[in-house]
Amino acid sequence: MAKAIIKLAYKQVMDVSSSGDFEKNVLFASYQEFLLKSQVYNPEGKFKTFDELKANDGRANSLHYKLSFSVGHFIETLKGKIPHLTDNLGNSVVFETPKFELIASDLTTIDAHKVAITYTTPELTLLNSFGEYLVVASCNTTEGTEAEAFTIKMQDGLSIVNYQPLVQHHNLINI
Amino acid sequence: MPLTLNLLVVNTNDNCNVVTNARVDIWHCNKDGYYSGYSGQSGVLGTKSYVGETWLRGYQTSDGTGAVAFNTIYPGWYGGRATHIHFEIYVNSVLKKTTQLTFSETISDAVHKSSLYTGTVNTTRNANDGIFGNSATDLANETLSMAGSIAAGYVGTYTFGIAL
Numbered sequence: 001m002a003k004a005i006i007k008l009a010y011k012q013v014m015d016v017s018s019s020g021d022f023e024k025n026v027l028f029a030s031y032q033e034f035l036l037k038s039q040v041y042n043p044e045g046k047f048k049t050f051d052e053l054k055a056n057d058g059r060a061n062s063l064h065y066k067l068s069f070s071v072g073h074f075i076e077t078l079k080g081k082i083p084h085l086t087d088n089l090g091n092s093v094v095f096e097t098p099k100f101e102l103i104a105s106d107l108t109t110i111d112a113h114k115v116a117i118t119y120t121t122p123e124l125t126l127l128n129s130f131g132e133y134l135v136v137a138s139c140n141t142t143e144g145t146e147a148e149a150f151t152i153k154m155q156d157g158l159s160i161v162n163y164q165p166l167v168q169h170h171n172l173i174n175i
Numbered sequence: 176m177p178l179t180l181n182l183l184v185v186n187t188n189d190n191c192n193v194v195t196n197a198r199v200d201i202w203h204c205n206k207d208g209y210y211s212g213y214s215g216q217s218g219v220l221g222t223k224s225y226v227g228e229t230w231l232r233g234y235q236t237s238d239g240t241g242a243v244a245f246n247t248i249y250p251g252w253y254g255g256r257a258t259h260i261h262f263e264i265y266v267n268s269v270l271k272k273t274t275q276l277t278f279s280e281t282i283s284d285a286v287h288k289s290s291l292y293t294g295t296v297n298t299t300r301n302a303n304d305g306i307f308g309n310s311a312t313d314l315a316n317e318t319l320s321m322a323g324s325i326a327a328g329y330v331g332t333y334t335f336g337i338a339l
Contacts, residue, residue, distance in 0.1 A: 035268065036198075036265055036268060036270065039269070039270040040263075040270060040273055065212040065213045065226075066212075068212060068227070068229075069212065069229050069232050072227075072229040075227070097226055097227045098226075098227040099226050099227060100227075
């Protein structure tokens with residue numbers, strides 16, 4: 001019996017130690033954009049790090065979404081599939097919304113540049129859970145009918161970020 | 176409503192000679208007054224989130240004649256601001272100008288009253304806007320020159336003078 005409507009989110013952190021073309025492209029493009037877009041929050045050039053920019057002007061938090069535009073076309077190459085996350089059969093998991101975050105950076109070195117993309121799935125039906133494992137299906141399941149499901153292990157970086165319990169209907173027998 | 180922007184970048188410290196290879200960024204809201212890229216925006220369609228989306232944002236680099244062009248749409252509007260487009264200009268990776276431009280209210284009102292848009296005119300008039308309303312001169316200097324029509328779309332032109 002379906003338990004809840006959920007959304008899963010997977011957070012991918014990238015920095016200079018990351019391998020893979022996607023990660024390198026995201027890191028490089030977002031750093032170049034940081035060098036440009038941080039200037040409006042650093043008119044005298046006094047600050048070097050993202051933390052310093054934010055401490056001086058809270059509006060520097062806009063850099064999270066301002067930098068996201070520089071990596072949008074790289075995210076499109078993922079074709080809606082969360083990188084490095086698979087279900088128990090090795091199949092990819094689809095995401096609906098990618099959210100970019102600037103974790104840290106430094107105008108003097110890309111080595112300090114650290115970003116993350118959190119990929120959130122569309123609504124899924126949580127059918128069941130066994131220990132670390134979730135059994136989920138796409139949201140258009142109907143009670144009493146067969147549904148295509150997948151099993152996925154909870155792991156570092158993966159969370160349930162939205163949970164809407166389903167009303168459980170119990171069949172009563174009139175005696 | 177299609178809007179083509181034909182822009183020129185010149186150096187005010189050099190007899191207004193053209194500036195080549197200037198990066199010009201633009202961004203503006205959609206026909207309903209929402210921006211791509213972030214969440215929690217209130218407006219005529221309620222609260223909207225467009226996280227992860229990039230529409231109506233981009234940049235071009237000025238060519239050998241100092242020109243950049245954008246094919247976009249006429250912006251909608253949102254409460255508290257006159258109709259506008261945001262611009263940033265970088266030369267050799269240095270931010271040289273951050274600014275906004277507005278439009279003739281006659282044209283904006285006609286566009287916004289059309290069936291393509293919300294059907295209502297912007298409640299913030301250009302002269303009352305916090306950015307454009309400092310003076311009539313400022314407003315005139317921060318207004319795109321427009322040509323075109325509702326039927327054919329519009330072309331906006333403007334020359335940015337930056338001091339290099």
